[in-house]
Amino acid sequence: MKVKCYIQGMAAISPQSTFEGDIINMPLVRTESNRLACIEPDYKPYIPANSLRRMSRILKMGLTAALKCLAVSGVSTPGPIVTGTGKGSLQDTEKFIKEIEQYKETALNPTPFIQSTYNSVNGLIALQQQGTDYNNTFVHRGFSFENALIDSLMLLQEGYSHTLTGAFEEITPEHFYIKSRIGHWRADPVANIDLLNTNLPGTIAGEGSTFFVLGAKADANSIAALSACKLLYKPSAAQLTATLQELGSDADLIISGANGDSNHAHYYQLLQDVLPQPSIPFKHLSGEYDTAGAFALWLAASLLKAGSIPAELFPMVPQFPTDFKKIVIYNHFYGEQHTVMVVEKV
Amino acid sequence: MAERVFITGMGMVTAIGDNVAENLQHLRQQKSGLGFTDYIDTIYKQVLPVGEIKLSNKALFDKTGIPVQHGFTRTTLLGLAAMQEALQQAGISDVSATPTGFINASTVGGMCDTEKVYFDLINPDKEGDFIQSINTLDCADCTQRIADTIGFHDHIATISTACSSSANALMFGARMIKHGMYQRMVCGGTEALTRFTLNGFNSLKNVDKQFCRPFDNQRTGLNLGEGAAYLVLESESFARANNSTILAELSGYCNANEAFHPTSPSPEGDGAYAAMKNALAMSGRSLEEVQYVNVHGTATLNNDVSEGRALERLFGTKVPPFSSTKPFTGHTLAAAGAIEAIYSVLAIQNGIIFPNLNFSEKMEELSIIPVMELKEGVLIKNVISNSFGFGGNNASLVLSKYEG
Amino acid sequence: MEELKKKLKEQIIEALNLQDTKPEDIDDNAPLFGEGLGLDSIDSLELMVLLERQYGIKVEDPREGRKILQSVQSMAEFIQSKQQPA
Secondary structure (H helix, E strand, O other): OOOOEEEEEEEEEOOOOOOOOOHHHOOOOOOOOOEOOOOOOOOOOOOOHHHHOOOOHHHHHHHHHHHHHHHHHOOOOOOOEEEEOOOOOHHHHHHHHHHHHHOOOOOOOOHHHHHHOOOHHHHHHHHHHOOOOOEEEEOOHHHHHHHHHHHHHHHHHOOOOEEEEEEEEOOOHHHHHHHHOOOOEOOOOOOHHHHHHOOEOOEOEOOEEEEEEEEOOOOOOOOEEEEEEEEEEOOOHHHHHHHHHHHHOOOOEEEEOOOOEOOOHHHHHHHHHHOOOOEEEOHHHHOEOOOHHHHHHHHHHHHHHHOOOOHHHOOOOOOOOOOOOEEEEEEEEOOOEEEEEEEEOO | OOOOEEEEEEEEEEOOEOOHHHHHHHHHOOOOOEEOOOOOOOOOOOOOOEEOOOOOHHHHHHHHOOOOOOOOOHHHHHHHHHHHHHHHHOOOOOHHHOOEEEEEEOOOOOHHHHHHHHHHHOOOOOOOHHHHHHHHHOHHHHHHHHHHHHOOOOOEEEEOOHHHHHHHHHHHHHHHHHOOOOOEEEEEEEEOOOHHHHHHHHHOOOEOOOOOOOOOOOOOOEOEEOEEEEEEEEEHHHHHHOOOOOOEEEEEEEEEEOOOOOOOOOOOOHHHHHHHHHHHHHHOOOHHHOOEEEOOOOOOHHHHHHHHHHHHHHHOOOOOOEEOOHHHHOEOHHHHHHHHHHHHHHHHHHOOEOOOOOOOOOOOOOOOOOOOOOEOOOOOOEEEEEEEEHHHEEEEEEEEOOOO | OHHHHHHHHHHHHHHOOOOOOOHHHOOOOOOOEOOOOOEOHHHHHHHHHHHHHHHOOOOOOHHHHHHHOOOHHHHHHHHHHHHOOO
16 A cells, blocks of 8 residues: 555564664664563553553553553544554463363463453553544454554545554464474574574564554654555565565665575565665564564664664674665565565655 | 445355355244354363354365365364355456455464364474464464465455454455455455353353343353354445446444453443444434344343443434344354344345344343344345454444445 | 451452552452452452362352452352351
8 A cells, every 4th residue: 555654653662672762872682592582661650550460461562562652652542543463462372271271171260361362452552541443453474563554544544643553472482382393493593693694494583562653644743654565465576576666666775574584585585686775684683573564664763763774783784874765674474474665754 | 435335245154054045044944053062172062052063174175175184274164165155156256357355354263273282282292293283373374274275365364353353354345445455355254163262251251051142131141153254345336347246235334442341341332332323424324224233242241231222322212123143153253243244234135134032031221122033024225233342342334235 | 267368368469460469458348349459340250260269169140259259258258158058
């Protein structure tokens, strides 16, 4: 969809110090394991203690990123709330499956079941902010967040002044193990800064919660503009090439979803061939997950706002463009869901 | 001006029938699909009634013409069966001939099958074919397997907003058409019974041991069901150029959040009221022009009070005939919105109003009662179909008779 | 009875994760729901699970549950009545 909207506020909880910090002074968090975990903030300033006591980890991360995003964007009501999540609350799903077994289907605590519902974060945001407008949750692997964006762009066209749009994902030790059985991760531990220097099967796992307030009109608070979001399901090389050319030929900077996974690296090679402009990766910061595209959008908007690229975060990149106004993000999730976003300076 | 959106194909499988015609026949005969489960491994096998489709997975493979294989869960197979009928009814032999999007809905993905092997999946000592099913747990799995089997390769999405999921899938698809992104979308949802959801609702103490009694004073809860339903949506210009058979119009819809409680609706039905009111306003129809409301009517203590109050607030003393069809199918969660949208179209096409089975005593909180007997020969031009869920997610659709 | 109430308070705090509450903060007769501890309907279901897991008492009807779960006092009385059938 090629309709412009404006990022009016954003917040990210990630394996990097994104929640409090400013990207220019942000230190690179170096990891040595293949499972990157979020740096979780203190939730107490955001969530009343009486609500906090029952909430599982991803609910806290989801709700807190959403609340901070609303606060920094200065909007009083969230408006429509649209999110994406590939897996929802894995912790609650795992807990409920186990309790069913452990207690032989009797005397079950309903909380993990309630919280395993994919739209529970949306419900909590609405509840805490009294957001009674449109509310939707997309749950489609590498298209989850991007469908939420498409939905938000339509809502803005339909007359809403702004939307709260985001994504949240967690990786649990158990789910990490399950996915290791089908080769999602590197067999041996790899440092995040070395991930892209080695071309081997699998990548590193990540997680994150990222929210945006998207507005229909630009104003003094606008951080960046999102001018296109395109989804391609299992595209041919020709389809992907055509889309990248159409949306990216005049971009100054490419943000690539490259994750060092040799099974699907050819798509990122194609990206480099079609769009040879300067390029930076982001999976060494976020890890791989269904909704990592939301982190990439946060990164693009942060860089456009800062006007420069902090070398500290990208030790593997030899040099950076000094002036950039248009960024193209290309990402795919295990070769199936491919997405292209165009982010521009306001 | 955005285009009107027409329904040009429907397909379904529920506990009362393997296709749309069988569903209509059993609605007419007032034949409920509730009973005990043959396929779920649970201590509640003979205790909690469910709306189960009496086709084994093997039979579903045969029905859909797919070779028996790992990775095709019951959720996927039910969805495929409904999808094949919807496309056939719309006269679509090749979905890729016209760019066609697919919006699916699911609440627990392939949990029905994954829960049977979950403890093997997390046990390093266990090896076997079950590993091929690892990816079936998430909600996108069924959508992609249906898409790949049928040949969808344009826009695909999966929505999960609990019990309003497929109503939201229809809404999202209709909006993509109105925005000119696609001329044709196929939308709906699929849901298989699982031990996970059965125990989940039972832990909330809102599953009835008897057949559910929506809007009855003695109701004590819902019965779960399984099923799948898809509707083919086309823009007016495409439907005309394509000479499609127009079954009905999706004339209005609204998604509103209640922001009241994580699982319970508000006692005055604020969300239900807003969803119905705004959907009707969008359709351009007046209150008097609604001849039937297919209510969410789960028969939980809270839903029926809330939804009933919303009906009374919206329609005052002139609440149109209304009924819950959940005593026929059980509550099919993600599939319910699409299944009941099809029932609403059937009501319009055939001039019938389905009875609310198992009702006997008016609720003390309400002054209205549902339709108790099958009504035939009724002129029905507009139906409101409600789907409300956890997280305060409320969705209402308005289905209207096509009159050119 | 006093022993039971003290134990019950500890169990309630643990089950509902009432982090900043101590057993002595809970008045025997104070309402558990709404005002008082500020519990809600999901907590009430969790307390019914507590009764079942810790005391082997099953409460089937949520309407009955509401009466039993009014306060620590009412819960303790109910437990005692079940443990010592008259």
